[in-house]
Amino acid sequence: MKFSPSIALTAFGLFNAVRGDAVPWERINKNDSMLLILDLQVGLYQLTRDFDATLYRDNMLAHAELGKIFDLPTVMTTSAQQGPNGPLPKEILDMYPSAPLIQRQGEVNAWDNADFRAAVKATNKSQIIVAGIVTDVCTAFLALSLRAEGYSVFANIEASGTTTPLIRDTANSRMQQAGVQLVSLFSIVCDLMRDWRNTPGAKELLPYLDRYMPVYGYLARGHAAAVLEGEVIPGEMAVFNGTDG
Ligand SMILES: *[C@@H]1O[C@H](CO)[C@@H](O)[C@H](O)[C@H]1NC(C)=O
Ligand SMILES: *[C@@H]1O[C@H](CO)[C@@H](O)[C@H](O)[C@H]1NC(C)=O
Ligand SMILES: *[C@@H]1O[C@H](CO)[C@@H](O)[C@H](O)[C@H]1NC(C)=O
Numbered sequence: 001m002k003f004s005p006s007i008a009l010t011a012f013g014l015f016n017a018v019r020g021d022a023v024p025w026e027r028i029n030k031n032d033s034m035l036l037i038l039d040l041q042v043g044l045y046q047l048t049r050d051f052d053a054t055l056y057r058d059n060m061l062a063h064a065e066l067g068k069i070f071d072l073p074t075v076m077t078t079s080a081q082q083g084p085n086g087p088l089p090k091e092i093l094d095m096y097p098s099a100p101l102i103q104r105q106g107e108v109n110a111w112d113n114a115d116f117r118a119a120v121k122a123t124n125k126s127q128i129i130v131a132g133i134v135t136d137v138c139t140a141f142l143a144l145s146l147r148a149e150g151y152s153v154f155a156n157i158e159a160s161g162t163t164t165p166l167i168r169d170t171a172n173s174r175m176q177q178a179g180v181q182l183v184s185l186f187s188i189v190c191d192l193m194r195d196w197r198n199t200p201g202a203k204e205l206l207p208y209l210d211r212y213m214p215v216y217g218y219l220a221r222g223h224a225a226a227v228l229e230g231e232v233i234p235g236e237m238a239v240f241n242g243t244d245g
Contacts, residue, residue, distance in 0.1 A: 023179035026127075026152055028191040033154075034125040035067035037076040037096075038110060038132030038142060040159070043086030044079075047134050048161025050168045056161050057089075062185055062212035063131045063159035064092040067099075069200055069208055070192045073123035077102040077110050079138070108137060111145035127152045129188060131159030136171035143180045153180045156188060186213060 040060045048056050067074035074096055081087050081103055088101075100119040107113045120128070128151050132138035139160040143153045155175055162168050172182050183191075189205060196202040210217025238244040 023181070026181070028127055028129065028154055028183075028188060030070050030072065030192045032125055033127035033129055033192070034073040034075065034120070034123040035063075036120070036128055036130040036132075036142075037064050037067075037074065037088065037092060038130055039077065039079050039085070039138045040064065040088060040092065040131070040133055041078055041081060041085045042089055043084045044133040044138075045161075047163055049163050050135075050165050051158075051161055058212055059158045059185065060089070060131075061091055062208075063156050064095055065208065065212075066129065066188060066192070068095050069204060072129070072192075073125060074099045075102070075116070075119045075123065076100065077104060077113070077116050079104050079108070079110075080106065109141035109145055110138070111142055111149075127154065129154045129156060131156040133160065134162040135160040135168050136162050136174075140171045140175050143175050144178050147178045147180060154183050154188060155180050156185055157182050158185045186216075 040063070045057070045060075051059065066072065076088060076092070076096060076099055078088060078101070079085050087093070093101075102110070102113060102116040102119055104110060104113045104116065107116075110116045128146055130139060130143060130146075130153060132142065139155060143155055146153045153175075155172070157172060160168075162171065176182055186209075189209070193201055193205060196205075206217065206220045210220065232240075235244070
């Protein structure tokens with residue numbers, strides 16, 4: 001008989017364990033999801049060395065604005081914000097004047113804080129979109145706790161930051177093994193939107209993408225400019241027709 005890894009693993013009782021830990025593909029549904037803004041504090045921002053600093057600042061704001069643009073319940077939390085970790089950026093606070101802001105006085109893992117747990121549970125959502133500083137501590141500890149509690153967790157890999165790429169990759173790998181879905185900003189946006197004709201759809205999202213994902217914003221700008229004031233210049237028609245070769 002041919003060697004079958006699955007039979008061999010089943011014989012050792014391993015295959016079921018692996019299968020049990022596997023996470024099925026799941027779409028983010030704006031009706032079932034909430035947003036966590038975790039320790040994206042102005043002091044902790046200094047620890048983020050795995051992104052260009054300007055890009056990372058924009059990524060934090062883009063993450064935060066997801067709740068506003070998709071009308072998701074949003075919970076903010078900070079760690080010892082009176083000390084060197086500092087407050088959340090004012091731009092983020094201004095987005096959510098009435099969302100809960102749980103100011104943890106010492107707990108490293110936000111899930112260890114009863115007020116934070118209560119705020120998350122009060123949203124009654126099963127899917128949690130999260131990003132925090134730093135990836136290997138704030139994001140990973142909370143994401144692992146949320147998985148243990150049965151939540152689906154979507155970690156925005158562009159908006160968590162840490163000290164080195166090695167540490168980031170190791171933290172992401174640890175989370176992934178626990179069934180945390182590692183996702184880009186654009187994949188979160190498109191999964192929440194589902195269809196460009198929805199509301200929010202192209203009308204709301206193109207200005208957002210123009211701010212935070214200029215490759216897409218400038219695609220739209222270029223197309224609009226071409227339609228409204230463009231003209232085909234010599235050579236373009238040949239490449240358009242495919243007759244330039
Ligand atoms: C969200 O709920 C609304 C209202 O019940 C429904 O029309 C819509 O299809 C739901 N969206 C998704 C992505 O399931
Ligand atoms: C919580 O969500 C579930 C699933 O969407 C729903 O059936 C239930 O009614 C909700 N409970 C409250 C208190 O909103
Ligand atoms: C490209 O195709 C259009 C018709 O589809 C034709 O009018 C035009 O002459 C073509 N131009 C070139 C440069 O191939």
